[in-house]
Amino acid sequence: MDGTMDFTIGLSNGIAWPWPIAVYLFFAGISGGALATAIFIRFYKKQTTNTPLYKAAALISFVTISLGMLCLVLDLTNPLFFWRILVFYNLNSVMSIGVIALTAYIPLTVVICLYALEEEIRSIPALSMLVPIIDKLRSVRQPAETAVFVLALAVCAYTGFLISALIRFPIINTSVLPALFIASGISAGAAAAKMLAVSLFKADRHGHDMKLLHGAEWPIMFAEIMFIFMIIMSLMTGNAGAQSAFEAFHTGSWAAVFWLGVVGLGFGGPLLLNFATSKAFRHSANAFYAAGICAVSGMMCLRLFILYAGQNFAI
């Protein structure tokens, strides 16, 4: 007889996690993705100098994770309660584990910024007090980079695990979400780092790092498309709850966000800019920035879609 009674109303009034959480997931993804990419390239190519890409990624990772934290804190019912998350822990909670990862990750992004921007810091007299700190930290650069590489990927995955624990929402409660968030974090983080490297740190748009990133872009995008396809298929062929959540992909305004924002802008934009334009335009600065902005906006749309459509289509 189980199942003969049910209710449809709830006590919470509306969705629990609104857009600031989507923005937080977005920033955390960019931060982790950008830093993981830059450090991977540094290790892979055995670089010893601070490349423009590394500088850009270091700066982006610190700035975006700070902005993400700001979103997170402002979304608390009372931002002044924030200290409680830092003082009380529950190791069964994904969020608590994430807090532990972030308390290690955020200071490390500062350390990476110090390494990366050493020249710039030395050239600004006002920041001279940082120089002895940089000198002291130099001996642990290798282990710090290894640790932050692992933590950066962990933070990307954490944003996926954080929400995939919500069993009421079929779109969110999927096992591929952490993998999808790592893939989309890397592609958008790399795009953001690339753009900043070229605009602020004067990287050559056709340099070695950029070529490597440009080549990696497509397999990562393919992985993202595969993960999203897997979610769609499992919902379409799933149980009644999953099937009703599948509606999110073809009805309502969030379907538009998905098809125009995630698919059109995020995947279609870079693909068209690279494969459907003249060779001259393809290699222009305009195309470079347009493709990067498309990738980053697509990722923001993906987070918004997953969070809002996910919470709107509850079992």
Add this chain to the structure above:
Amino acid sequence: MEDAVSENRERRRFLKCLGASSLIIAPLGCSSVKEESDSNKPHYVMVFDQNKCTGCGECKDSCNVANNLPDGKSRVLLEQLSGDSNDAQCLDKGTEDNLCDRKYVRVSCQQCQNAPCVTVCPTGAAHRDKKTGIVTMDASKCAGCKYCIAACPYDARFINNETDVADNCDFCLNSKLVKGELPACVTQCRYDALIFGDMNDPTSYVSKLLKVKDAVRIKPGFGTQPSLRYIPIVKVGV
């Protein structure tokens, strides 16, 4: 008659048990013996009898008063379910000559034994009370992250606008049970539609009731093992 006295009888038994168990538990708390086994722990359940609920809503009012909640807020809601058949005919009819089903269902924390809110809470504010096993809140630990609200498969949790922390029905654990009283809604319900007690006590009224009555749980497929039992209105002959 049996039904009319059941609540009072249950209340007396509850008080007796609470007194007796405090005698047993108090010395245990001081000694260094290991935690009691699960079978000795109470499992408090609430039974909602749909056949008896008239939808008067007094349970909500009593909840508001007992737990000092903001105006108009209650940890319990009642949802009116339309009748299974002839929905169109049910519309625009007064209560006097309405032949359609007037079914209500209690919407409140289901007191899951495998509670997602307790699992996800980063600070341990949403926790299980050690003595009673009831899922309740430690308001002084809650950071207001709303993870528990998103995680609750029953959407049975909310933010108390006066305290800015999450809240749930904990069977009036801190407002009534500690004083040896029954939950406010149970006491208030004049139709005996709510029954509360310890299911691990074979002599309790709820244990006996659930042995003979068919009761269901809401959304059992989530694996949350809710402690609220519902006795549904069942059509004759099914």
